[in-house]
Amino acid sequence: MKHIVVIGGGIAGIEVACELTDAGHWVTIIEKESNIGGKLNNWSYLFPDFTPAEKIRESLQEKCEQKDFSILRETKIQSLERKNGKFEIQTSVNQQLNADAIVLATGYELFDAQRKEEYGYKIYDHVITSADLEKLLLPDGNLTTVTGEHPKRIAFVHCVGSRDEKSGNHYCSKVCCVTGVKQAIELKKRLPDVEIFCFYMDLRMYGKHFEELYRDAQEKYDIQFIRGRLSEASEKIDKSLLIKAEDTLSGRPLKMNVDLLVLLIGMEVGKGTAEAASACLLQCEDSGFLKTVDSFLKSNQSNSDGIFLAGSCTAPMSINDTILHARSAASEVNKWLKLMN
Amino acid sequence: MKNFGFTVIKQRTIDYDQFDGRLLNEILENEPSFKVCLSCGGCTATCSAGDLVSFNIRRMNLMLRRGETSELENEIQKCMLCGKCQLVCPRGINLRNVIMLIKKNVVKYKSLSK
Amino acid sequence: MKLEGKRNIWKDYQKEIANDNYFYVRSCIRQNFFPGSEQTFLKILRTELNKDVYENPNHTTCSGIGYHSDVVPFETLQTIVARQFALMTEAGYKNLAVSCITSFGIYNEVIETWKEFPKELEKIRAFLKKATGREFEVPENVAHASDIIYKFREDIFAKSKLALVNKNTGKPLRIVEHIGCHYSKMFPSKGVGGAEFPHVLVGMIESWGGEVIDYPERRHCCGFGFRQYLVMSNRGYSVSNSRKKFESMEPYKPDAILCNCPGCPMFLDRWQYVIEEMEGKTYGENGHGIPVLTYEELAGLVLGYNPWDMGIQMHQTNVEPLLDKMGVCYDPKLKYAGKNGKLIGNPAMTGYTCE
Ligand SMILES: Cc1cc2nc3c(=O)[nH]c(=O)nc-3n(C[C@H](O)[C@H](O)[C@H](O)COP(=O)(O)OP(=O)(O)OC[C@H]3O[C@@H](n4cnc5c(N)ncnc54)[C@H](O)[C@@H]3O)c2cc1C
Ligand code: SF4
Ligand code: SF4
Ligand code: SF4
Numbered sequence A: 001m002k003h004i005v006v007i008g009g010g011i012a013g014i015e016v017a018c019e020l021t022d023a024g025h026w027v028t029i030i031e032k033e034s035n036i037g038g039k040l041n042n043w044s045y046l047f048p049d050f051t052p053a054e055k056i057r058e059s060l061q062e063k064c065e066q067k068d069f070s071i072l073r074e075t076k077i078q079s080l081e082r083k084n085g086k087f088e089i090q091t092s093v094n095q096q097l098n099a100d101a102i103v104l105a106t107g108y109e110l111f112d113a114q115r116k117e118e119y120g121y122k123i124y125d126h127v128i129t130s131a132d133l134e135k136l137l138l139p140d141g142n143l144t145t146v147t148g149e150h151p152k153r154i155a156f157v158h159c160v161g162s163r164d165e166k167s168g169n170h171y172c173s174k175v176c177c178v179t180g181v182k183q184a185i186e187l188k189k190r191l192p193d194v195e196i197f198c199f200y201m202d203l204r205m206y207g208k209h210f211e212e213l214y215r216d217a218q219e220k221y222d223i224q225f226i227r228g229r230l231s232e233a234s235e236k237i238d239k240s241l242l243i244k245a246e247d248t249l250s251g252r253p254l255k256m257n258v259d260l261l262v263l264l265i266g267m268e269v270g271k272g273t274a275e276a277a278s279a280c281l282l283q284c285e286d287s288g289f290l291k292t293v294d295s296f297l298k299s300n301q302s303n304s305d306g307i308f309l310a311g312s313c314t315a316p317m318s319i320n321d322t323i324l325h326a327r328s329a330a331s332e333v334n335k336w337l338k339l340m341n
Numbered sequence B: 001m002k003n004f005g006f007t008v009i010k011q012r013t014i015d016y017d018q019f020d021g022r023l024l025n026e027i028l029e030n031e032p033s034f035k036v037c038l039s040c041g042g043c044t045a046t047c048s049a050g051d052l053v054s055f056n057i058r059r060m061n062l063m064l065r066r067g068e069t070s071e072l073e074n075e076i077q078k079c080m081l082c083g084k085c086q087l088v089c090p091r092g093i094n095l096r097n098v099i100m101l102i103k104k105n106v107v108k109y110k111s112l113s114k
Numbered sequence C: 001m002k003l004e005g006k007r008n009i010w011k012d013y014q015k016e017i018a019n020d021n022y023f024y025v026r027s028c029i030r031q032n033f034f035p036g037s038e039q040t041f042l043k044i045l046r047t048e049l050n051k052d053v054y055e056n057p058n059h060t061t062c063s064g065i066g067y068h069s070d071v072v073p074f075e076t077l078q079t080i081v082a083r084q085f086a087l088m089t090e091a092g093y094k095n096l097a098v099s100c101i102t103s104f105g106i107y108n109e110v111i112e113t114w115k116e117f118p119k120e121l122e123k124i125r126a127f128l129k130k131a132t133g134r135e136f137e138v139p140e141n142v143a144h145a146s147d148i149i150y151k152f153r154e155d156i157f158a159k160s161k162l163a164l165v166n167k168n169t170g171k172p173l174r175i176v177e178h179i180g181c182h183y184s185k186m187f188p189s190k191g192v193g194g195a196e197f198p199h200v201l202v203g204m205i206e207s208w209g210g211e212v213i214d215y216p217e218r219r220h221c222c223g224f225g226f227r228q229y230l231v232m233s234n235r236g237y238s239v240s241n242s243r244k245k246f247e248s249m250e251p252y253k254p255d256a257i258l259c260n261c262p263g264c265p266m267f268l269d270r271w272q273y274v275i276e277e278m279e280g281k282t283y284g285e286n287g288h289g290i291p292v293l294t295y296e297e298l299a300g301l302v303l304g305y306n307p308w309d310m311g312i313q314m315h316q317t318n319v320e321p322l323l324d325k326m327g328v329c330y331d332p333k334l335k336y337a338g339k340n341g342k343l344i345g346n347p348a349m350t351g352y353t354c355e
Helices: A011-022 A038-042 A053-066 A130-136 A176-190 A210-219 A270-279 A319-340 B022-030 B032-036 B042-046 B057-065 B072-076 B084-088 B095-113 C003-012 C028-033 C035-048 C064-068 C074-090 C101-116 C118-132 C145-151 C153-158 C200-207 C232-252 C263-279 C295-302 C320-326
Strands: A003-007 A026-030 A070-072 A077-083 A086-091 A096-099 A101-104 A127-129 A153-160 A195-200 A224-227 A232-235 A241-247 A252-258 A260-265 A307-309 C022-025 C095-098 C141-144 C174-178 C211-213 C256-259 C292-294
Touching: A003 A011, A003 A096, A011 A026, A011 A038, A011 A053, A011 A101, A011 A319, A038 A053, A038 A130, A077 A270, A086 A101, A101 A270, A101 A319, A127 A130, A130 A176, A130 A260, A153 A176, A153 A252, A176 A195, A176 A210, A176 A260, A224 A241, A241 B042, A252 B042, A307 A319, B022 B032, B022 B057, B022 B095, B042 B057, B042 B084, B057 B072, B057 B095, B072 B095, B084 B095, C022 C074, C028 C035, C028 C263, C035 C145, C035 C153, C035 C295, C064 C074, C064 C101, C074 C101, C074 C118, C095 C101, C095 C145, C101 C118, C101 C141, C141 C145, C145 C153, C145 C200, C145 C295, C153 C200, C153 C295, C174 C200, C174 C232, C200 C211, C200 C256, C200 C295, C232 C263, C256 C263, C256 C295, C263 C292, C292 C295
Parallel strands: A003 A026, A003 A101, A026 A070, A101 A307, A127 A260, A153 A195, A153 A260, A195 A224, C022 C095, C095 C141, C174 C211, C174 C256, C256 C292
Antiparallel strands: A077 A086, A086 A096, A232 A241, A241 A252
């Protein structure tokens, strides 16, 4: 029996582990947190069809219980050595694991919105991130602001920490546009009287049902889209926020008052992936995400033979894409193990 | 000329075949960062001049790219060179240099095209 | 507003400020409009804090305003800056203390240029040598004068006679701080607290017992902006930008505006008068204006200095409402007295809302 070590127990890691267990291998997941599931644990309802995240979480949990693989929680990879065509892994809790192949599924981290100082995150009372909003959108979430009232006007800012030289991130985080649309609709369902504006530069509705979701947002939920990037936000005496952008389609500067500002923060590769990558001597792209051998047929292979990549540690992606990418990683691992026999 | 009470209406289409790219090219050559503008309007949102008068720094790029250079000379004079646009630009464009280049070259190409 | 978030940002932007032995370079504008401020700075440093400050009368303008208005080329500017550094090197000093924000921006811009393009530095060395025979070292530390007052704000408070407290109500005075654009917008790391939430003046106000007003247009330019003012026909831009700030701060009822740049107190002060003349609008209490102070003037008031000795009568927007709230002792009759105590005559046109 072959032993495969999967680093990272998010959606990608779990999916790879399940597939490889089904294929008859012995799998161990190393997860740095005490819980598996990754970011999914923090989300409420998922685009594109508002499936409760809970439901996906439960199915993953169920799968984990049915399959016979081990999970080492609160554990990270410390170092990796190759010996006679096998891998020898040292973990942060001083365990030694031997593996025939490795899959990195260490995911991404959220952009720290405090770095966009001009938006005042963690300074102004009414600025939150999309990740904060996910928690508020849970059934028991409280949608009142610090003034104790429901917001009357909400603005979403797209591309916070993405497509931005000043944040050091040139790439598009791919899922924040549709996350914004999803959250705007969800807010409108809860607070039918609220006015919602999305400030975007480009709307990237790339996936199945995304465009329809955007259309619904306009048609059924009266959500308004303004093409322009926010230059700054500042707090007024009543704690509402004054925001400024150019309405580029009318070609004039625009300002408005809102009582909640949601920053659609992007994805960054983060420390977890960077640490695992450096322990495994893996190469990164300029963006920091892990380098795959090519973009087509070898999109699960790292620069190091026998080490495979799954999910959003290679690029920003949705849950659906993550699952598919993880499954293809499992199939690549299988192929490779056969070849090595 | 005879007046029949109506006029022959000029086409207002941007005639791309008439496009004279010399001014644009000169500016792009000297400040290549200007190529990557994504028309987000961050610059215009923060512009201390555009807040008060009809001046839109973002549109300078489009005016150059669509050959609307006749208005450019007047327009660019409205800039106060305060530099706020450059601070906010997500593409890190050196707008100060772009503005200086437009000022310098717009006059040059005007005299050339005469 | 969450203070914790601001503290986080402040932590990221702490700069090194030299402790002593400063080579002081003056501001052209300040010497004309607020001459008492620079005197007060020297007095505080020398007599209150026992610091060594050296000035060389041969130092000149940094030519920054000419540079920003496109009449002085960059090479010329760099060579003038190099000459300043040569005077400093010759006097054996390494810490530059800059009175002006424009100059502070210029010194930083030039030094950073030399770091990025060492060839430029070599070129300027050659220019200066050829023009004046002088040689120079790049300063080890560049601090703005407000950085230095910030650094010693607690020492100043330890010697204070008055706090920034309304003596009638016992409440902290509410103060608007305004940072010169070239202090940290060009190089956020060169300013205490960075560009978006600078701490330099906030630190002084809080240490001296006042309360800072954070209003929506806090970041906006004072309205000077070189081109906005220097060309007469552009002055509408200047006054409109200042007005935007006044309108935005008015609901907070500020007791004073504190500035660290030469241009800002000048424009925030003078334009209040102009707006009153043009539109009949005033922004302070009871038809008064909002007093505008430099950080040295405020430090001086806290230290109990006579406001007239600091040249506060030079302000066009009268500062008396603030003096009264703080409980500063002053003799209104001596407002226009000369150095020798003799009256030199009231100005033909008194400051706005004077009587
Ligand atoms: C605000 C927001 C809302 C979103 N909403 C949706 C949605 O509605 N629908 C949708 O399809 N997608 C959504 N997404 C995208 C979704 O979060 C990702 O597609 C998904 O989380 C990717 O899964 P992953 O397993 O690749 O990475 P992750 O979820 O990041 O999991 C990675 C795991 O690896 C672990 N790890 C990291 N480093 C190490 C290490 N060195 N050692 C051990 N373990 C490590 C982490 O702890 C984590 O458990 C949203 C994203 C954001 C930002
Ligand atoms: S997905 Fe949309 S919001 Fe996110 S970075 Fe791309 S364009 Fe910006
Ligand atoms: S430099 Fe000119 S274009 Fe840029 S913000 Fe200032 S006034 Fe506007
Ligand atoms: S801020 Fe930069 S990218 Fe955006 S429109 Fe202006 S110049 Fe273009």
